[in-house]
Amino acid sequence: xxxxxxxxxxxxxxxxxxxxxxxxxxxxxxxxxxxxxxxxxxxxxxxxxxxxxxxxxxxxxxxxxxxxxxxxxxxxxxxxxxxxxxxxxxxxxxxxxxxxxxxxxxxxxxxxxxxxxxxxxxxxxxxxxxxxxxxxxxxxxxxxxxxxxxxxxxxxxxxxxxxxxxxxxxxxxxxxxxxxxxxxxxxxxxxxxxxxxxxxxxxxxxxxxxxxxxxxxxxxxxxxxxxxxxxxxxxxxxxxxxxxxxxxxxxxxxxxxxxx
Amino acid sequence: xxxxxxxxxxxxxxxxxxxxxxxxxxxxxxxxxxxxxxxxxxxxxxxxxxxxxxxxxxxxxxxxxxxxxxxxxxxxxxxxxxxxxxxxxxxxxxxxxxxxxxxxxxxxxxxxxxxxxxxxxxxxxxxxxxxxxxxxxxxxxxxxxxxxxxxxxxxxxxxxxxxxxxxxxxxxxxxxxxxxxxxxxxxxxxxxxxxxxxxxxxxxxxxxxxxxxxxxxxxxxxxxxxxxxxxxxxxxxxxxxxxxxxxxxxxxxxxxxxxxxxxxxxxxxxxxxxxxxxxxxxxxxxxxxxxxxxxxxxxxxxxxxxxxxxxxxxxxxxxxxxxxxxxxxxxxxxxxxxxxxxxxxxxxxxxxxxxxxxxxxxxxxxxxxxxxxxxxxxxxxxxxxxxxxxxxxxxxxxxxxxxxxxxxxxxxxxxxxxxxxxxxxxxxxxxxxxxxxx
Numbered sequence: 001x002x003x004x005x006x007x008x009x010x011x012x013x014x015x016x017x018x019x020x021x022x023x024x025x026x027x028x029x030x031x032x033x034x035x036x037x038x039x040x041x042x043x044x045x046x047x048x049x050x051x052x053x054x055x056x057x058x059x060x061x062x063x064x065x066x067x068x069x070x071x072x073x074x075x076x077x078x079x080x081x082x083x084x085x086x087x088x089x090x091x092x093x094x095x096x097x098x099x100x101x102x103x104x105x106x107x108x109x110x111x112x113x114x115x116x117x118x119x120x121x122x123x124x125x126x127x128x129x130x131x132x133x134x135x136x137x138x139x140x141x142x143x144x145x146x147x148x149x150x151x152x153x154x155x156x157x158x159x160x161x162x163x164x165x166x167x168x169x170x171x172x173x174x175x176x177x178x179x180x181x182x183x184x185x186x187x188x189x190x191x192x193x194x195x196x197x198x199x200x201x202x203x204x205x206x207x208x209x210x211x212x213x214x215x216x217x218x219x220x221x222x223x224x225x226x227x228x229x230x231x232x233x234x235x236x237x238x239x240x241x242x243x244x245x246x247x248x249x250x251x252x253x254x255x256x257x258x259x260x
Numbered sequence: 261x262x263x264x265x266x267x268x269x270x271x272x273x274x275x276x277x278x279x280x281x282x283x284x285x286x287x288x289x290x291x292x293x294x295x296x297x298x299x300x301x302x303x304x305x306x307x308x309x310x311x312x313x314x315x316x317x318x319x320x321x322x323x324x325x326x327x328x329x330x331x332x333x334x335x336x337x338x339x340x341x342x343x344x345x346x347x348x349x350x351x352x353x354x355x356x357x358x359x360x361x362x363x364x365x366x367x368x369x370x371x372x373x374x375x376x377x378x379x380x381x382x383x384x385x386x387x388x389x390x391x392x393x394x395x396x397x398x399x400x401x402x403x404x405x406x407x408x409x410x411x412x413x414x415x416x417x418x419x420x421x422x423x424x425x426x427x428x429x430x431x432x433x434x435x436x437x438x439x440x441x442x443x444x445x446x447x448x449x450x451x452x453x454x455x456x457x458x459x460x461x462x463x464x465x466x467x468x469x470x471x472x473x474x475x476x477x478x479x480x481x482x483x484x485x486x487x488x489x490x491x492x493x494x495x496x497x498x499x500x501x502x503x504x505x506x507x508x509x510x511x512x513x514x515x516x517x518x519x520x521x522x523x524x525x526x527x528x529x530x531x532x533x534x535x536x537x538x539x540x541x542x543x544x545x546x547x548x549x550x551x552x553x554x555x556x557x558x559x560x561x562x563x564x565x566x567x568x569x570x571x572x573x574x575x576x577x578x579x580x581x582x583x584x585x586x587x588x589x590x591x592x593x594x595x596x597x598x599x600x601x602x603x604x605x606x607x608x609x610x611x612x613x614x615x616x617x618x619x620x621x622x623x624x625x626x627x628x629x630x631x632x633x634x635x636x637x638x639x640x641x642x643x644x645x646x647x648x649x650x651x652x653x654x655x656x657x658x659x660x661x662x663x664x665x666x667x668x669x670x671x672x673x674x675x676x677x678x679x680x681x682x683x684x685x686x687x688x689x690x691x692x693x694x695x696x697x698x
Contacts, residue, residue: 025354059437080439092431096296097487106427110438118423142485162438179665 001062006255011073012166012197013058018067020050020057026065026255027053029221037248038195040188040211042202042228048242051201052088056216058199059085071166081110084164086155088171094144100154101139104129107161129160132190136185149180156184160191167191169200173207185211208232264343273510279404280506280521283460284472284498289418290452291477291498292491295360296429297449301356302344304470304531305363305500306450307457309340311370311466312393315377326403326462329391333458336470340366341450367660394465394518398505403462410459425449426487448666464518475525482536500585501525553598555656557583558625560595561604565622575611628658631666 011034018031028050035041043051044179058061058069060076070080084107088223107129108122130136133153138146143154152172159167172184189200201217202208208215208228215232217223217240294303310333317332318324341364347358375390390398418425427435428445436442453473480493505521534541540622563584567576582592596612599605604618614622658666 056433061436075564079439083437087431087433091433096430097428097481097485097490098426102426102487103430105430106438106602109423109427109435112423114424115420144485151431160436220399221603228275 009110009167010037010125012071013071014073015058015201016068016070018054019056019065020062020067021065022053022062023257027220028057028218031067031166031218031222033198033216033225034222035199035216036214038192039195039197039213040192041138041197041199041214041216042208042212043199043216043218044202044205045223046206049219049240052170053099053220055112055170055201057200058168059083070150084162084167086167086169086172086253087123087161089155089168089174094146094151098128099140099142099152100135100146100157101126103143103154105163106159107163110162115188125163126157126161129157130154131211132158132160133187135156136253137157147177149176153183156187165196167196167198169198171201171203173200175204188196207238264362272397273507275401275404276399276506276510276517277503279399279407280396280463280502280517281499282345282404282407282411282474282502284500284502284521285461286496287412287456287460287472288476288480288494288498289415289443289491290449290456291473291475292480292494293418293425293429293449294453294473295477296487297425297446299449299453300470300474301359302341302450302455303453305344305359305366306337306454307461307466307469308363308370309343309366309585310337310461311335311391312336312366312373313339314388314461315370315373316386318377319373319380320626323615324388326406330458330461333391333461334454337364337454337458341454348620357383372517391461391467392465393516394463394468394521396460396463396509396517396521397513399463401514407459407463410455414456415495417448417452421445421448422488430584464521465516468518468522471522472501472673473527475522475529478502478523479529479532482532482539490578497525501528537559542634547608550560556606557599558597558621560592560599561614561618561622562625562629564605565613565619565626568614575608575613578607578610581612625656628663631663631670634670635666 015031015033015035016193019026020028027048031054043054045051053062057064058071058076058081060069069076072082076083099125104126105118105122106126108118113117126215127136127139130139133156134164135150135153135157138150138154145152145156147231148183152174156169157173159169172188173181176184188200190215200212202212209232212228214226215228217231217236217242223240225233262428267687291300292656296298312328313332313334313336315332316336317328321328343357343511344355348355353361374388374392375393424435424440425438425447427438428442428449432442435445441456457466457469458475460472464472467597475491476494476497479497483493484490501521501524505524506517506522509515509517509520532540535543537543560581563575563581567580568574571580577598578592596605596607599618600607604615604621606613606615
């Protein structure tokens with residue numbers, strides 16, 4: 001459950017001067033961004049802009065070259081129970097011997113600690129999460145037999161079962177059918193109305209104003225962040241997508257070469 | 261010998277059998293997780309890295325006492341794993357290359373050390389070569405006691421951390437994000453592999469230890485879509501291979517146990533791959549065949565229906581039906597006979613008609629086909645004369661919910677034809693072969 005001392009701060013996640021490097025090559029430079037509580041936030045940017053990396057840095061999955069991340073004013077380690085994660089669908093083997101229910105139940109593991117068994121409360125929560133994404137009829141289905149959209153909904157349900165306050169999602173709308181897109185959007189809006197914060201990497205620029213309250217525009221460095229109406233402008237899109245950042249890229253490459 | 265084997269009356273043979281069975285069980289369970297975690301090759305590197313450990317332990321202690329030898333194996337196995345992880349993490353060498361590198365280097369070192377050992381005076385009784393290919397027949401009660409304890413501990417550990425291993429193998433990043441100590445869990449899993457490999461060394465040998473950790477698990481995957489059941493089946497397959505393999509080896513003492521156990525496991529795997537009900541190759545081939553038959557049958561029904569439609573007659577000539585598609589006369593004949601047997605078509609000499617049931621099915625097929633065509637023309641902007649073939653491939657497999665969705669879409673646009681069967685968007689040719697079918 002959410003710790004009682006959940007600060008009613010207005011900032012869900014505070015990223016300060018974040019730099020991330022893979023094999024010494026920086027992929028994110030000096031990112032400063034603050035995300036308000038209770039909003040749907042999109043991260044947009046071209047391929048290789050570091051969108052997934054930013055999510056993983058927020059989750060503490062990749063080492064930071066510099067900077068810090070605070071979630072509800074705490075360190076990532078202290079705030080783990082407050083954060084839910086939806087990875088990219090392609091990141092796992094869908095032929096794994098498990099059914100949809102089994103995947104969603106994983107969302108409850110963190111609260112079980114090391115040794116307690118999965119019991120009735122956990123199963124009920126998993127089932128409720130499946131129901132919320134419209135997948136309760138598929139609970140016993142092996143995950144490889146689900147369509148892409150259904151698999152994405154199972155991932156979303158697993159995050160719901162985590163019962164977190166902040167959700168980080170890597171392209172939840174990628175490659176899903178229209179019905180799933182509507183279902184996911186409904187769930188996201190319900191989550192926001194319940195005071196949750198959702199940050200999602202998003203590829204479809206056309207739907208950004210319609211789906212998201214805030215937007216983080218990224219291309220190896222932060223281009224702009226803020227309410228969609230103010231920030232999602234032609235000029236900022238031009239800055240994010242138009243022309244590669246030749247100087248930054250060359251600098252990154254130089255840093256990498258210097259290390260070998 | 262065979263009789264003594266089957267009646268379990270030979271004490272030594274029983275010991276060997278029991279040891280192999282326990283080993284097979286433990287390796288099957290641990291192997292389930294290593295296979296799913298994609299760590300099978302790492303286990304192989306570990307087993308090869310153990311050989312120099314065995315030799316060095318022998319050179320130091322000068323005895324064939326199993327304890328020190330296994331301790332040496334364990335130490336070097338762990339070193340091997342650490343070397344692989346270190347190389348792939350700190351350099352640009354990819355993991356598979358790092359594994360091959362460590363595996364071959366340590367094995368080379370081991371074989372070199374072995375030749376030194378064999379030159380030493382008391383080497384005659386050492387029998388260290390047994391560690392390479394396995395010598396289950398030399399198992400004694402104390403060895404089996406050790407195997408039993410290790411197998412028990414390994415299986416219990418897998419039971420305790422079942423949930424953690426499951427999420428680790430399925431989605432490591434999610435597990436990490438949820439606060440699970442994934443590095444520790446990976447280390448624990450590798451540790452279990454280590455222990456299993458090391459106790460398996462005397463029986464199956466290091467070259468084949470990885471077989472015990474891999475083949476039963478892969479075979480088990482064919483039979484079940486549930487992790488827990490897969491682990492149990494893997495344990496059973498491992499135990500069976502151990503029992504049958506060491507049994508055969510006991511009857512033919514010249515056959516090392518390791519290779520025979522491995523071959524038995526491989527046979528079980530091949531049988532599983534072929535015969536498993538859902539994932540087996542035979543079942544898959546059968547399903548494909550059934551689908552092909554269904555599609556051909558639907559095609560013939562649609563062809564007759566369309567000729568009936570064009571000629572406004574119930575009884576239509578077979579030769580006109582033949583023109584609807586690139587059927588050879590023999591194909592058409594066998595299809596028609598099949599349809600007649602199923603009671604969907606009636607035939608009088610060279611004319612055919614649809615039975616009431618055949619007509620019902622044909623209507624449904626034609627309807628789906630034309631709905632899809634209209635959808636392609638109106639929504640996907642595909643030219644009218646191209647849609648027939650596209651509709652053709654997909655109409656047979658569309659699930660009911662997508663058909664309903666198609667209807668809803670077309671109804672929204674006011675394009676859903678009011679009649680039961682929508683008109684074809686292209687002219688249905690009755691006599692000439694329709695150009696779109698080519």
